[in-house]
Amino acid sequence: MTLLAHDRYCDEIAHQVGLLRAVVTSGADLSATVPTCPDWSLERLVRHTGGALRWVELMVRTRAQEEIEEEEVPLGTGPQEKGDPVALDAWLAETGEMIVATLREAGPDAKVWGWAGDLSAGFWARRMTHELTVHRADATLAAGLPYEVAPDVAADAIDEWLQIVEWAQRSLPDDPARELHRPGGSIHLHATDGTPEVNAEWVVDLSGDVISWRRGHEKATVALRGPLTAVLLAFYRRLPLDSPELEVLGERELLEFWLERATFG
Structure with missing residues (x-):
C-alpha cells in the first residue's frame, strides 16, 4: 500500500472544498435532512x-502535541x-484556503498530535482528504446532485478505511x-x-x-462488485447493497456483518 503524495492530498482538499462549495451555492435546501446522516441537516x-x-x-499550524479542544x-x-x-460559502472558501496553505507549509513530516499512532501533518492531509470525500457524498445525496471522485483518491479512501x-x-x-x-x-x-x-x-x-488486507484479485467468501465510486460509497455505508450498480456474490450476510460493525468515525 502506497500513500498518495502530500501535494496530491493538498490539491484534492482544495478540489473537494470547491465541490462542496458548489453544493452550498447550488440552490439546495440547507435545512434538508442528510439521508446518510439523518440527525443532520445539509x-x-x-x-x-x-x-x-x-x-x-x-493543530498543524501550531504543531500541537496534544489534542486541541474543538471549542x-x-x-x-x-x-x-x-x-x-453566501455566508456559509465564504466561510468554507476561507477554511479551504487556510487548511491547504498550512498543510503545504508544514510538509508531510511535521510532528503533530494524531489519534491513530501517526503523529504527522501527513496523517492529517490524508485524513482530511477522505473526510471531505465522504462528507461531500453525504452533501450531494442530500442535494440530489451527482457524485464522482478520482480513482486514486477513491482507492486510497478504501485503504485508509481498512487501516x-x-x-x-x-x-x-x-x-x-x-x-x-470470522474464521475462514x-x-x-x-x-x-x-x-x-x-x-x-x-x-x-x-x-x-485483527483483520488483514491487501490489494488483489482473489476468491473470497463474499464479493462486492461495481464501479469504484459505488464500491467506495457502499463500503462507507453511503450506498445500499441493493443499488442497481452493485453486485453481491457469495455470502451476503458476511458483508452485512462487516458493515454493521465497521462504524468507527
Whole structure:
C-alpha cells in the first residue's frame, strides 16, 4: 500500500472544498435532512466538515502535541448567519484556503498530535482528504446532485478505511470493530472500472483477531462488485447493497456483518 503524495492530498482538499462549495451555492435546501446522516441537516453537515478542517488547521499550524479542544477553534462552528448560503460559502472558501496553505507549509513530516499512532501533518492531509470525500457524498445525496471522485483518491479512501478498522480493533476495546472476526471469512472488493494505474481490488481476511488486507484479485467468501465510486460509497455505508450498480456474490450476510460493525468515525 502506497500513500498518495502530500501535494496530491493538498490539491484534492482544495478540489473537494470547491465541490462542496458548489453544493452550498447550488440552490439546495440547507435545512434538508442528510439521508446518510439523518440527525443532520445539509447546513449542519457543511458546518461539521468545515469545522473539522479548521480544527486540523489549528493543530498543524501550531504543531500541537496534544489534542486541541474543538471549542478553542476560531469560527469552528461556522458563520453566525443561519441558513445563508453566501455566508456559509465564504466561510468554507476561507477554511479551504487556510487548511491547504498550512498543510503545504508544514510538509508531510511535521510532528503533530494524531489519534491513530501517526503523529504527522501527513496523517492529517490524508485524513482530511477522505473526510471531505465522504462528507461531500453525504452533501450531494442530500442535494440530489451527482457524485464522482478520482480513482486514486477513491482507492486510497478504501485503504485508509481498512487501516482505521484495523487500528480500532487494536486500540479501542469497546469498539464494534472488535467483533469483526470470522474464521475462514473473507471479503473481496472488486471495482469493475479499475485501470492499470489504480489496482482497485481488495481482499479482507477476517480470520484473525485483527483483520488483514491487501490489494488483489482473489476468491473470497463474499464479493462486492461495481464501479469504484459505488464500491467506495457502499463500503462507507453511503450506498445500499441493493443499488442497481452493485453486485453481491457469495455470502451476503458476511458483508452485512462487516458493515454493521465497521462504524468507527
